[in-house]
Structures are given as structure tokens and as C-alpha cells.
Amino acid sequence: xxxxxxxxxxxxxxxxxxxxxxxxxxxxxxxxxxxxxxxxxxxxxxxxxxxxxxxxxxxxxxxxxxxxxxxxxxxxxxxxxxxxxxxxxxxxxxxxxxxxxxxxxxxxxxxxxxxxxxxxxxxxxxxxxxxxxxxxxxxxxxxxxxxxxxxxxxxxxxxxxxxxxxxxxxxxxxxxxxxxxxxxxxxxxxxxxxxxxxxxxxxxxxxxxxxxxxxxxxxxxxxxxxxxxxxxxxxxxxxxxxxxxxxxxxxxxxxxxxx
Amino acid sequence: xxxxxxxxxxxxxxxxxxxxxxxxxxxxxxxxxxxxxxxxxxxxxxxxxxxxxxxxxxxxxxxxxxxxxxxxxxxxxxxxxxxxxxxxxxxxxxxxxxxxxxxxxxxxxxxxxxxxxxxxxxxxxxxxxxxxxxxxxxxxxxxxxxxxxxxxxxxxxxxxxxxxxxxxxxxxxxxxxxxxxxxxxxxxxxxxxxxxxxxxxxxxxxxxxxxxxxxxxxxxxxxxxxxxxxxxxxxxxxxxxxxxxxxxxxxxxxxxxxxxxxxxxxxxxxxxxxxxxxxxxxxxxxxxxxxxxxxxxxxxxxxxxxxxxxxxxxxxxxxxxxxxxxxxxxx
Numbered sequence: 363x364x365x366x367x368x369x370x371x372x373x374x375x376x377x378x379x380x381x382x383x384x385x386x387x388x389x390x391x392x393x394x395x396x397x398x399x400x401x402x403x404x405x406x407x408x409x410x411x412x413x414x415x416x417x418x419x420x421x422x423x424x425x426x427x428x429x430x431x432x433x434x435x436x437x438x439x440x441x442x443x444x445x446x447x448x449x450x451x452x453x454x455x456x457x458x459x460x461x462x463x464x465x466x467x468x469x470x471x472x473x474x475x476x477x478x479x480x481x482x483x484x485x486x487x488x489x490x491x492x493x494x495x496x497x498x499x500x501x502x503x504x505x506x507x508x509x510x511x512x513x514x515x516x517x518x519x520x521x522x523x524x525x526x527x528x529x530x531x532x533x534x535x536x537x538x539x540x541x542x543x544x545x546x547x548x549x550x551x552x553x554x555x556x557x558x559x560x561x562x563x564x565x566x567x568x569x570x571x572x573x574x575x576x577x578x579x580x581x582x583x584x585x586x587x588x589x590x591x592x593x594x595x596x597x598x599x600x601x602x603x604x605x606x607x608x609x610x611x612x613x614x615x616x617x618x619x620x621x
Numbered sequence: 622x623x624x625x626x627x628x629x630x631x632x633x634x635x636x637x638x639x640x641x642x643x644x645x646x647x648x649x650x651x652x653x654x655x656x657x658x659x660x661x662x663x664x665x666x667x668x669x670x671x672x673x674x675x676x677x678x679x680x681x682x683x684x685x686x687x688x689x690x691x692x693x694x695x696x697x698x699x700x701x702x703x704x705x706x707x708x709x710x711x712x713x714x715x716x717x718x719x720x721x722x723x724x725x726x727x728x729x730x731x732x733x734x735x736x737x738x739x740x741x742x743x744x745x746x747x748x749x750x751x752x753x754x755x756x757x758x759x760x761x762x763x764x765x766x767x768x769x770x771x772x773x774x775x776x777x778x779x780x781x782x783x784x785x786x787x788x789x790x791x792x793x794x795x796x797x798x799x800x801x802x803x804x805x806x807x808x809x810x811x812x813x814x815x816x817x818x819x820x821x822x823x824x825x826x827x828x829x830x831x832x833x834x835x836x837x838x839x840x841x842x843x844x845x846x847x848x849x850x851x852x853x854x855x856x857x858x859x860x861x862x863x864x865x866x867x868x869x870x871x872x873x874x875x876x877x878x879x880x881x882x883x884x885x886x887x888x889x890x891x892x893x894x895x896x897x898x899x900x901x902x903x904x905x906x907x908x909x910x911x912x913x914x915x916x917x918x919x920x921x922x923x924x925x926x927x928x929x930x931x932x933x934x935x936x937x938x939x940x941x942x943x944x945x946x947x948x949x950x951x952x
Contacts, residue, residue: 437843468821477816484821
């Protein structure tokens, strides 16, 4: 297997009596798209939050690119090359598309205690922001306030912002959430396009997208890892089948592949 | 868009021209009193813009902004007091004499306000929302009571200046000269604030207002940026304070009372948060209304209150919003 980019060892998090994450040990290999799936309430977002630093684990370690980042605050993790997008779209609605991307680029380019020069006049930023806008297919919309974008465009912008500054690992939290079928296909294409340069951990409910995109899938049930494997292995896994029993999303996947 | 931009430029130029020509116009109209009224407006406008940098652009609602305004005023007054008394301000660890020169006293006022803002900000910015409002309020009230009990400088009664500060060439004692100094400083501050809002720093601050958590996920240590913004705002208010001490030639703890913070806050809300011209309009409207209503009735607050409520309810971006429409620009 390729080099391990991110590894968790015995990660645990409780919310009161609820064990949202139990003794989770997960490896993400360099260059793969690794999907994290599980029924509602399985603790997928809790795992992402612990990786991005929005939540501190109660026990265990997170090792990213050779560094123990368990206790690092989010902004330091981001600077090490760990970027995330959020389940609830969180682009900056009052800023324009361009300003949103500038902001994301700025984060990786020195400090921003620059009070005088216009941000758009910064030679580095202006050179980088153009291809970023192009890649996300938002050229026509670059001067529009992000709040006025359609839902799908916001998700594209969100991914674009996470990609700015060339992260090593991208955590995508349900990028397809709330998208119509057409939008989901568009976004799946976009993710396939960007995967060249970046390792992706994908949390997603849309099973079509998961099975199209993922190289490996990990299945989480009640905070516990029940299986990790290729899409083919996961499809045939009895424990996974059990966990998803009666879940429509899963049944559809099964039907399409003939069980 | 271009048309809108041109119209805005024309409005701005007309406003600036009016302010530039105010002293001769006031003299022609036989109302020289207007010059000192407008000096006050310019000074409060400066304070209001500085508050809007943290409030409108940074999303930090402070109810203690008058603390910096008051400190700026007291620095100037205390320096001037010692100069006229010919006593040293402090004797240890070094001797510091009083001063009446604006070129010394005003920068001192700015620097001390900034330092104070750094301390208050470093403590208050660990909280946010309602807690931040309360803690900034508490700090300002602490200072208020400190100066109330500071008998050496007049305590509750305040402190009178023997005369205004001095500048080479200009005579600040003349209301017209003083007016133009205030105007020049306001223009400079507006220009600096305009650059700031569009700089890298400005985008970071505006992003933090909207979603601080997201900013951290992007890799920004937001606390530092907010603190820097708070310090800049404090410095601006300190400069306004130094000017107000000169304008009224009198300072009292009332300058930093929380109602004063509230007044500056109202100017910002009235004029339009998140814009730079808005606070100027807000300061002018509030002070002029006060002035005009007070001619007709002693209970002018009864009329001013409902007016404020109407503006805040129906004009989301204040008076500036009424002129500029809903387009998102920053004045």
C-alpha cells in the first residue's frame, strides 16, 4: 500500500453518556479517495471534527504527515496542509466569490497583517485566484456576492476554497448534501478532476457518489469502525449489510450491482 | 454599476466641498457658531468610524468604545494641566513634563489609547457576543469610576484646559483653524480606513465577522486579527478624544460613561454599519437633530427616540443605505 498520510490511533470521544467515537483506528493512504460512510448518527462528522481540530478527542492520537497533531488548533492543522469543507455550506456570504477565494489563498501565504495594499493587487494572490476561479467553473460569477449563488455553486465554491493553497488532505463533509441529481453528478466530476493533486477523505450519504469516487471505504456504526475495504469488499461485507439493513440508500446500491 | 459609482463619487465630492466651504458660508450666514458645532460633528464622526471598524467590519459589538475616547481626552488635558502648573507629570523612573504642543500631545493620546485597547481587547476578545458587550462595558465603567475618584485631576468635576494645544503656523484657538484641522484628520482617517477595509487585513476581518470558525479552519489565527482591529479602533477613538478635549477645552469622566459609548454606537447604527461614510452621516444627523430639536423643546429625546427606532427598523444599512441602496459596498 502507498504511504500513509493520516493515521488515527484509538480515537475516542464521548458526549455525556453517548460514545460518539470508540477506539477508532483509521489509515488514509497518500493519493486515495477514502470514503467514510455509516447510518445516521454513526459519528462521521464527529470523526471529521476531531481530524480538523474543531473537536478535541478524549483519547487517542491523530498523526498527519508524520506530525502528531492531536492537540493542535485548527488553524495550525490547516497550515500543515489539512483542509476541510463543511456539511452546512459556510462560504462567506457577504464577500464576493473572488474575495472568498482570495481569503482562502491568503491563509496559506504569510500573514495578513497588511493594511495598505488592496488584496486583489497582491501579485501572488491575483495570479493564483484566476485558475482557482476557472477550475471551479465560476468565472462568470466572480464578482457576485456568495450569498447570491445557487446552492450547487456554493458547494463548488466551498470545495474551491478548501483546495486553495494546495492542501495535502481534503476533508469533504457531505459535499452532495442538498444537491439535485444533476448537481451531484457535476460535483462528482469536479472531485474526479481535482483528485490528481490531493488525498480526499469523503463523508457522504449519496451512495452513487461514494461508489463512483472511492478507492477505499470505511464503515462506521455507533462510533465504531466495522469494516474498511475496497468498494467491492464493502458491498459484500455481512456486518455492513447488517448495519444498513432497511436503509434505502444502501438497497439502491445493492440493486444496481445485482446484489 | 458604473453609473452608480459615478453618482456616489459626485455625492462624496459634494459633501466634501460643503464641509470645506462651511466656515466661510457660516460667516456669510452670520452664524459663526456653526463652525464649532461642525467641529464637534467631525470629531464624533471620527470616533464613530473607528467604532464601525470593529462593529460593522469586525462584528465586535463594543459598548465601551468611549473608554478610548475619554483616555485620549484626558491624556491631552493632563499633559496641558502639568504644563501650565509647571509641575512634572511623573518623577520616577524618569521625569516627564507636561506639554501643550499638539504634535506631542495628540500622538501621546493615540498611543496610550492604543495600548489601553490592546489590554482591554486581549482580555475581552476571549469572549464574544453578549459577553463581549458586557465585558467592554464593564472595562469602560471601571475607567469612568477611576477618573471620578481621581481628585488630582478634578475627579467628578472634570478638568478645564487653560487653552487649546498649539501647532506651528496654525492657531488652534481660532475656531476656523481648529475646524480645518479636524476636517483634515477626518479625511486622512477615512482614507486610511478605506485602504484598510480592502486590504488583506480587511478581508480577513470581514470574513471573521461572518464565520470565525470557518476562518480558523482556513488557517487564520483570528484572535490576533481581531485584536489588531480593536487596537486600531481604539487609537482612532483616542485621536477623536484628543480633539474633543481641545474643542470643548474641558474634560470630565462623563466622556467615558457608557451612555457616551451608546451615543457613538447609535451614530454608527443610524448612519449604516459596515460602511465608512455611514458613521459620518450618523454623527451629523444625531448631533444636528439634537441641536435643532432642543430649540423647540426641552424634551427632545422624546422625538429623537422614535426616529432612531424607525431608521433602525426600516433602513437596514442606515442613512447611507437609503442613499446607496442595497448594493454591498463599503462606502
